[in-house]
Amino acid sequence: MSGDDEGTRLAEQHEGRTVARATMKDVAALSGVSLKTVSRVVNDEPGVSPEVRERVTRAARRLDYSHNVHASNLRRTSGRTGTVGALFQDISNSFSASLLRSLEDVARARQTAVLAASLDEEPEREIALVRGLVARRVDGLVLMPATSRQDYLAPELRAGLPTVFVDRVPRGVDADSVTVDNVDGARQAVRHLLGHGHRRVAALLDLSTIQTAQERLRGYREALQEAGVAADDALELLDLRTPEASQHAVHSLFVAGEGPTAIFAGRNDLAVGAVRALRALGLGGRVAVVGFDDFPLADLLDPPMTVIRQNVAQMGAEVGRLLFSRIAGDTSPPRRVVIEPTLVVRGSGEIRPS
Structure with missing residues (x-):
């Protein structure tokens, strides 16, 4: 078989469904250059003409090739690195931190290390960190995406990278996911407030581009509609990213005129900001x-905070179960696990309108 025929065969193989990642040898065959030349290109070394560099780059892109920076150091017969990547939005946040700890417990039982990082709702950061983890040949990936679509992951998913989405379902690709029922959780919260006589209920929510914020806004609106309470745009405070932003938004509500008698805070740190504002206002x-x-x-505040609790331990355990099942070779269709949240009554949500 000629070099051109071999290159065509490789391209056709990798453009279809496959389980093996392309190697530098495959890229060399498709681009018609030596293995050493491919190595120089992927390691960004000098001594390669622009025309050849472009040909190698084009071949690598066609084969979905990504460089393994640790290939020379791997000695495991299984080809595994004993590491998994976990990319959450903010691992300093108690939700992400608890989720990470649950995943670590599962991974530790399997002698696997977790490489974790925060995405801070930055799509470019997500893509760069995913590529870095893929280059290091992690055995699997857990992702709480910041991107609106994850099509960029398609080559790695086709190549067999075990991937589980958490907190948000995948878009543009098909993969396992573990999420909470955000719509129902928000409905529970607002129904609870309405049940205590409130009709002016404000909603504090994250970026309107985020899945979870969209779903919680939907649940808030559905609960109002069920009760025959007209929605008020002035009470929907969106795109709040920090406790300080929440505090300022709540303060502005009361300064501007008649404030709400109740608040639904769509994230834990937004609830903290709301409490600070209310205290400052007396x-x-x-x-x-x-x-x-x-x-x-939350239970030590005055009054203690009523919350919609996500079962983070269960979420982490489900993520770990799915991930390590895939790493072990499970090729069944992707699964979507949805966990029901629960209302925890403590006092702050039971205050009746003045």
């Missing part, structure tokens, strides 16, 4: 608050 204990996500010391 309204602590007079305006009801229900937060989405439990957090440390």
